[in-house]
Amino acid sequence: EMVMTQSPATLSVSPGERATLSCRASQSVGSSVAWYQQKPGQAPRLLIYGASTRATGIPARLSGSGSGTEFTLTISSLQSEDFAVYYCQQYNNWPFTFGPGTKVDIK
Amino acid sequence: EVQLVESGGGLIQPGGSLRLSCAASGFTVSTNYVTWVRQAPGKGLEWVSVIYSGGSIYYADSVRGRFTISRDNSRNTVYLQMNSLRAEDTAVYYCARDLVGPTCRWGQGTLVTVSS
Numbered sequence: 001e002m003v004m005t006q007s008p009a010t011l012s013v014s015p016g017e018r019a020t021l022s023c024r025a026s027q028s029v030g031s032s033v034a035w036y037q038q039k040p041g042q043a044p045r046l047l048i049y050g051a052s053t054r055a056t057g058i059p060a061r062l063s064g065s066g067s068g069t070e071f072t073l074t075i076s077s078l079q080s081e082d083f084a085v086y087y088c089q090q091y092n093n094w095p096f097t098f099g100p101g102t103k104v105d106i107k
Numbered sequence: 108e109v110q111l112v113e114s115g116g117g118l119i120q121p122g123g124s125l126r127l128s129c130a131a132s133g134f135t136v137s138t139n140y141v142t143w144v145r146q147a148p149g150k151g152l153e154w155v156s157v158i159y160s161g162g163s164i165y166y167a168d169s170v171r172g173r174f175t176i177s178r179d180n181s182r183n184t185v186y187l188q189m190n191s192l193r194a195e196d197t198a199v200y201y202c203a204r205d206l207v208g209p210t211c212r213w214g215q216g217t218l219v220t221v222s223s
Contacts, residue, residue, distance in 0.1 A: 001168060034206075034207045036152070038152075043201055043213040043214065043215055043216060044144075044152060044201070044213060045213070046206075046207070046211040049207045049208060049211075055209065055211060056209055087151060087152050089152075089154070089207075091206075091207050094165050095154055095165065095166070095167045095168060096154045096157075096206075097154060098151060098152040098153065098154060099151075100151050101151045101152075
């Protein structure tokens with residue numbers, strides 16, 4: 001089973017600052033990585049798929065990059081609504097697997 | 108409007124069975140793929156199972172042999188039959204349309220608690 005790891009576990013950032021979240025796959029997954037955001041009590045929301053394609057309605061301040069085993073989600077200027085937990089997921093190999101998540105909280 | 112509504116969760120004893128439903132509206136389950144994802148209390152997301160439009164089905168290792176995904180096109184509903192339930196199956200279960208892609212949409216989830 002493909003293992004996805006994320007770092008850091010928690011990222012403390014001030015509003016307006018840049019946040020960089022990392023995700024690593026145990027084997028190459030090409031560009032088959034998605035990113036999700038989840039807020040307390042809510043279902044996850046798809047942000048990015050294909051490593052870098054923004055989902056419908058996702059603002060341009062969120063961007064994804066990477067391929068192979070190393071992936072990054074960047075939030076260029078954190079807004080209040082961006083404080084949440086972020087998960088990466090690979091969908092290149094069955095079973096599809098999620099990373100453990102990165103919590104972005106207010107510094 | 109695209110909507111997915113999960114139901115069927117509840118409190119069940121270890122070893123018991125439950126059937127979750129994912130009722131879809133605004134789209135047809137037979138022409139999309141529907142995925143079940145679960146989240147244990149305070150934990151991360153775990154991919155559980157998927158059924159594709161062509162009928163292909165896949166399961167996570169942790170549920171294979173115990174859970175069965177199916178769909179009823181006439182009811183536009185996807186089901187997750189869960190047998191031999193264990194304490195570690197306790198979670199909120201979400202269904203999602205087209206998990207990865209521009210038409211992705213999640214339901215709000217249903218809570219399954221396995222406890223004696």
